[in-house]
Amino acid sequence: MTVPGTLLPPRGRWRRRPRVPGPSWRVKLRRDRSLLLMTVPALALVVAFNYLPMFGTVTAFQYYDYITGFLASPWAGLDNFSTLFADPTFWRAFENTLVLSLVQLVLYFPVPIALALLLNSVLSTKVRATIQAITYLPHFFGWVVVVTLFQEMLGGAGVLNHTLRQQGLSPWNIMANPDTFKYLVTAQAVWKEAGWGIIVFLAAIAAIDPSLYESAAVDGASRWGRMWHITLPGMRGVIVLLLVLRLGNALSIGFEQFLIQRYAVGSSSAEVLDTYAYYYGVVGNNYGLGAAAGLFKGVVSLVLILGANKLAHLFGEDGLYRSER
Secondary structure, three states: OOOOOOOOOOOOOOOOOOOOOOOOHHHHHHHOHHHHHHHHHHHHHHHHHHHHHHHHHHHHHEOOOOOOHHHHOOEOOOHHHHHHHOOHHHHHHHHHHHHHHHHHHHHOOHHHHHHHHHHHHOOOHHHHHHHHHHHHHHHHOOHHHHHHHHHHHHOOOOHHHHHHHHOOOOOOOHHHOHHHHHHHHHHHHHHHHHHHHHHHHHHHHHOOOHHHHHHHHHOOOOHHHHHHHHHHHHHHHHHHHHHHHHHHOOOOOOHHHHHHHHHHHOHHHHOOHHHHHHHHHHHOOOHHHHHHHHHHHHHHHHHHHHHHHHHHHHOOOOOOOOOOO
């Protein structure tokens, strides 16, 4: 029984619309050749420094000797991984890496977001540009310079301890204190990279429709209300994306930074997976063990980034890629 006035579908199968053929790959190649040429240097760097070294992971399953090379080195199977997992130093380095990553995720990740929100609230263009230039500058300093500056400020003969001695107080050498080392390296990372990290968040804020702010202001929303209900939701996709990427690189927290300060606080506090692979693999002439540690770090990082991306899908965000539904 049908309702009078309704249209019934035609009998038989639904007919699909004829698919309009798009331009051929030759036409696309000719059209986008300038853009493709621009990507060649970046693609060459990625291939040379990211994909070609992946062939070196075979050393994790060998008793590798750099003199004889890959082909002549004897096969070890899983012996390197057995040695790795039986080493308490490795698990201490793994624990330090996880703790330092968690501290930096909690204390460092929100800082660029807060700085971007503060800069967005500055009305003067000149003042905003000056603040941006000052906060960007430390990104271009090497870790040797950064650690030296912190040493001059917080070291045993630094400004802080010099002031404490003048006031008759006992000095506090923060640079050599294992208990506060995780907060020290987080402060160094914040000072060096937070200004550079706000670039993406400022771009996300600039992409928000200004009419939303105007409508909210007409409705009587305060500056705090506009930030909470318009700016932050507009940045949510970028925040989730960078959080997923951050979790994927959680175990790569900075080789040079920890290598420089390792002897000051001791290996028990500053030993991470990267320094472990260097000292026990390269310096110790046990390349198979170092490659096994690096491969283990890569597998755990892959699991972290896939799990974070799945969590982003559960919250309704795209993450690194959209899930098929």
